[in-house]
Structures are given as structure tokens and as C-alpha cells.
Amino acid sequence: MTESSRSPVVLWLSSRYENIELAMAALEEVSRNSGIENDMEHWIGMALREAVANAIKHGNRQDPEKRVMVSFDVKGDDITIRVGDEGPGFDSGSVADPLAPENQLRPSGRGIFYMKTFMDLVTFQNGDGGGGTIVTMTKNFKNKKP
Amino acid sequence: MNKNVTVRDAGDVKVLDLKGKITIGAGDLHMREAIHQTLAGGAKKILINMKEVTTIDSTGVGELVGCYTTATNKGAKLRLANLPEKINDVLTVTQLITVFDVYTSEAEALEGF
Numbered sequence: 363m364t365e366s367s368r369s370p371v372v373l374w375l376s377s378r379y380e381n382i383e384l385a386m387a388a389l390e391e392v393s394r395n396s397g398i399e400n401d402m403e404h405w406i407g408m409a410l411r412e413a414v415a416n417a418i419k420h421g422n423r424q425d426p427e428k429r430v431m432v433s434f435d436v437k438g439d440d441i442t443i444r445v446g447d448e449g450p451g452f453d454s455g456s457v458a459d460p461l462a463p464e465n466q467l468r469p470s471g472r473g474i475f476y477m478k479t480f481m482d483l484v485t486f487q488n489g490d491g492g493g494g495t496i497v498t499m500t501k502n503f504k505n506k507k508p
Numbered sequence: 509m510n511k512n513v514t515v516r517d518a519g520d521v522k523v524l525d526l527k528g529k530i531t532i533g534a535g536d537l538h539m540r541e542a543i544h545q546t547l548a549g550g551a552k553k554i555l556i557n558m559k560e561v562t563t564i565d566s567t568g569v570g571e572l573v574g575c576y577t578t579a580t581n582k583g584a585k586l587r588l589a590n591l592p593e594k595i596n597d598v599l600t601v602t603q604l605i606t607v608f609d610v611y612t613s614e615a616e617a618l619e620g621f
């Protein structure tokens with residue numbers, strides 16, 4: 363395989379939930395080209411779904427004119443996925459813990475927890491000038507799942 | 509009825525067979541509608557058969573939690589059966605597996621319901 367086939371893949375998606383499947387299709391392709399096995403792809407895909415869903419829902423508020431950027435970058439045995447939106451940004455440090463007893467029966471608030479559970483490292487950055495959120499998630503795909 | 513939820517009777521138990529993806533913008537609302545219809549019809553025992561579910565996300569998990577709360581508030585009992593391993597893992601890491609009444613098979617779930 364040539365180096366260029368492993369260079370970053372970048373998608374720009376209109377903010378519709380059905381486009382989550384396009385991001386998943388890209389992950390499938392990247393996984394096949396990079397030797398990421400099926401089970402591992404499933405867990406990375408779960409984190410990807412959550413990140414893109416949040417970008418569409420909380421970031422771009424389902425405005426189809428606003429775009430979600432998704433990029434995949436494989437280096438060695440690490441895959442790095444970035445998901446960016448054009449929303450207001452948020453403070454990831456003040457998100458409630460879904461495992462706290464008082465939150466256990468809440469109907470929402472588990473997405474970021476799933477991202478952190480299924481990836482090795484998840485960081486959030488607010489875009490320049492206060493606009494947008496970029497989520498960066500990395501996983502060593504040769505390690506066993508947590 | 510919706511494409512990824514079908515409802516059938518097993519004695520006095522309403523069985524909901526879920527199929528495919530229970531994810532945001534896809535199967536998430538179908539499950540809620542089906543549960544609400546079933547409860548509105550007076551059902552007191554609901555079994556959700558997860559055997560054919562391939563993927564669930566946080567929205568789908570939230571829907572399950574919401575259905576559980578709604579059923580409980582209406583005096584109905586809700587059980588889950590046939591969780592595929594990955595779906596089981598998703599409920600386990602958020603410690604919901606202990607909240608739900610989970611059975612390995614439909615027969616087991618129906619017994620003594």
C-alpha cells in the first residue's frame with residue numbers, strides 16, 4: 363500500500379441525521395484500507411455516530427445549510443477522527459456524569475460518555491472566534507477494546 | 509406499523525420485535541410510538557425483543573430508558589430479551605443493564621411475567 367492511500371480523508375456533510383451513514387461508510391472504507399478489524403470498527407463507529415449526531419443536533423441545530431466536517435487520519439496503528447461543526451461551542455468540562463445515580467434514568471446525556479469509553483482519547487476544542495466545536499478522537503486499533 | 513418495530517401477542521404479553529438500527533433520526537421514535545400505542549391499548553406487560561437490533565446509540569438508549577419510565581409510571585412491566593453482545597455492552601458501560609429487567613431468551617422472559 364502506498365503512503366498516499368493512508369493520507370487524511372475529509373468529508374463535508376450537510377446537517378441531516380441520515381448523513382451519519384455517510385460518515386459510517388467512510389469509516390468502513392478507511393477501516394478496510396487500514397486493517398481495522400470489524401469489532402474494532404464497530405466501537406470506533408459508535409463514537410463517530412455520537413460525535414456527528416452532536417455536531418448536527420447541538421452544534422448546527424439541524425440547519426441543513428450548516429456543515430459538519432469529518433476527517434480520518436491513520437498513522438501506524440492509531441486512527442484519529444475529527445468532527446467539526448459551525449455551532450456555538452460548549453464547555454465539555456461541565457457536562458453531567460451519566461453514571462451519577464440522579465442521572466441514571468435521564469433520557470439523554472450519554473453520548474460523550476460513550477465516545478470516551480470507546481476511544482482512547484477524546485478532546486474538545488472551541489473554534490477560533492468562538493465559533494464551532496472540533497472533537498478529536500484517537501484510538502489504537504490494535505489494542506483490545508476496553 | 510413502522511419498519512423496525514413489529515408488535516405481536518404472547519398470551520397477555522405484548523412483544524415488540526425491534527430490528528436494525530435504533531439510532532438518532534432512524535429507529536429512535538418508532539420504538540417510542542409503539543410503546544405508547546401498546547400502553548394506550550391497556551397493556552400491562554411488555555417484552556422488547558432485541559434479537560435483530562444491530563446498532564444502538566445514545567439516543568436509542570435514551571429512548572429505551574424513556575420507555576421504561578413511561579411503562580413503570582403507567583403501572584406496566586417492561587422486560588428486555590435477546591440482547592446481542594454489543595448491545596449488552598452498550599447498556600453495561602452506562603450501568604443500565606442493572607436498571608432493566610434483562611433475560612437471555614424470550615421463553616425465559618415470558619416465564620412468570
Ligand SMILES: Nc1ncnc2c1ncn2[C@@H]1O[C@H](COP(=O)(O)OP(=O)(O)OP(=O)(O)O)[C@@H](O)[C@H]1O
Pocket residue numbers: 412416417420421447449450451452457469470471472473474475495566567570
Ligand atoms: N458539538 C456540540 N456543540 C454544542 N454543544 C454540544 C456539542 N456536543 C455536545 N454538546 C453539549 O454537551 C451535552 C452532552 O452531550 P452528550 O452527547 O453527552 O449528551 P446529549 O447529546 O445531550 O444526549 P445523548 O447523546 O445521550 O442523546 C449536550 O447536551 C450539549 O449541551
Ligand SMILES: [Mg+2]
Pocket residue numbers: 412415416471472473474566
Ligand atoms: Mg449526544
